[in-house]
Amino acid sequence: MTELLNVTGLTTSFHTSRGRVQAVRGVDLTVKPGEILGIVGESGSGKSVTCMSILRLLKRQGRIEGGSAVFDGRDLMELDEDALTDLRGNEIGVIFQDPMSSLNPTLTVGEQVIETVLRHRNIGRRAARARAVELFEMVRIPSAATRVDAYPHEFSGGMRQRVMIAIALACEPKLLIADEPTTALDVTIQRQILSLIKELQGRLGMAVILITHDLGVIAETADRVMVMYGGMVMEEAPVAEIFALPRHPYTRGLMASIPDPRTAGEGRLSPIPGTPPDMSDPPKGCPFAPRCPVAMRVCAEEMPRLYEAGGPANRSRCWLMDEAAPARAPYNTEDA
Numbered sequence: 001m002t003e004l005l006n007v008t009g010l011t012t013s014f015h016t017s018r019g020r021v022q023a024v025r026g027v028d029l030t031v032k033p034g035e036i037l038g039i040v041g042e043s044g045s046g047k048s049v050t051c052m053s054i055l056r057l058l059k060r061q062g063r064i065e066g067g068s069a070v071f072d073g074r075d076l077m078e079l080d081e082d083a084l085t086d087l088r089g090n091e092i093g094v095i096f097q098d099p100m101s102s103l104n105p106t107l108t109v110g111e112q113v114i115e116t117v118l119r120h121r122n123i124g125r126r127a128a129r130a131r132a133v134e135l136f137e138m139v140r141i142p143s144a145a146t147r148v149d150a151y152p153h154e155f156s157g158g159m160r161q162r163v164m165i166a167i168a169l170a171c172e173p174k175l176l177i178a179d180e181p182t183t184a185l186d187v188t189i190q191r192q193i194l195s196l197i198k199e200l201q202g203r204l205g206m207a208v209i210l211i212t213h214d215l216g217v218i219a220e221t222a223d224r225v226m227v228m229y230g231g232m233v234m235e236e237a238p239v240a241e242i243f244a245l246p247r248h249p250y251t252r253g254l255m256a257s258i259p260d261p262r263t264a265g266e267g268r269l270s271p272i273p274g275t276p277p278d279m280s281d282p283p284k285g286c287p288f289a290p291r292c293p294v295a296m297r298v299c300a301e302e303m304p305r306l307y308e309a310g311g312p313a314n315r316s317r318c319w320l321m322d323e324a325a326p327a328r329a330p331y332n333t334e335d336a
C-alpha cells in the first residue's frame, strides 16, 4: 500500500538561551492510509515535536533544520502558509492533551465546530449547524441538539475531549494526530475516549498518529508502534510483535514499567532508573547508553544505526542487533 505520510530525516532544534536543543534528530516515519501508528516515549523524547514539525506548528524558537514530510503527494515542508492552513483541520485533524487550552471559552462549543466547517466547506450556516449536531452525535455527546449551545466550561474533561474530536473530524480528515489525548483524564474516561478514537478510525477509514508515554494505551489502540528516545527512533514494529518480543533495551524498560493489572496497587512498577539525556549536549553514541543495563563500550562511542530486526517492518537502533559490533565489553559495570 502506498503511504499517506512519509517523513524522512526530520530534524528540529529549539534555539533557547541555553543554546541549541536538538529535539528531533533524523526521524523517518511512515503512516499508511487507515492505520493507527502509536508513538511512545518518555517526556522530552521528541514525539510531540516530531508531530508539531510535520504540521509546522512549532513554537517560535523551534526550527526545522532538515528533512521532508510528504503527505498525500505534497511536501508539507514546502507548502506556503495558506495551503498549510487549508490542510490543517481539513485533511489533517489534531487533538491535544488539554482540550481547554484549544477551545475558545467565550464561544459555544457548537459555534467552534461550525467555524471549522464553514472555513473548509462551501456550505451555509444552517447546514453547518446540522453538521455540528451530527458530529456531536457521532462522538456520543448526550442531547447533542441542545448541547451544541453550551460553553466549554459546562462540559467535563472527557466531554470537552469529545468536542475536540468532533472539531478535528469535522471535515473527515485522512489523518488524525492525537497528542496524549487521554493523559489528563481519569482511567475510565481514558478507556472511553480511546475506544471512541478507534471506532471512528474504523468507521471513517482515516489514519491516526497516537502520541503517548503509556505503552498500555498503545497495546489497546495501535496497529504499529514507534518508540522514541533522545529525539530518535529506537524501535519500530507491529504492536503484537513488540509486546511478544521487544528487542530494544529501552522498549524492554518501558514494558517493565507498565502496571500489571493483576498486581495493581502493589507497587510492582519498576521505572527505568536514570534520566533522559540533555538534548542541548546529546551523547555522541547511543542516547540510552547511560541508562542501559546491557550497554557495551561501543554504545557510548558510536551511534548505532536502525537495524532491520526480525522482519521487514521491524527496526531497532541498538548495537545488540549487530553481530559484528566491535568490543562487546560491558559498559555500565564496575569498570565503566
Ligand code: SF4
Pocket (backbone or CB within 6 Å): 248, 249, 250, 286, 287, 288, 289, 290, 292, 293, 294, 295, 296, 299, 300, 304, 317, 318, 319, 320
Ligand atoms: Fe543499550 Fe547499547 Fe543497545 Fe544503546 S546500543 S540500547 S546502550 S545495548
Ligand code: MG
Pocket (backbone or CB within 6 Å): 047, 048, 049, 179, 180
Ligand atoms: Mg508531549
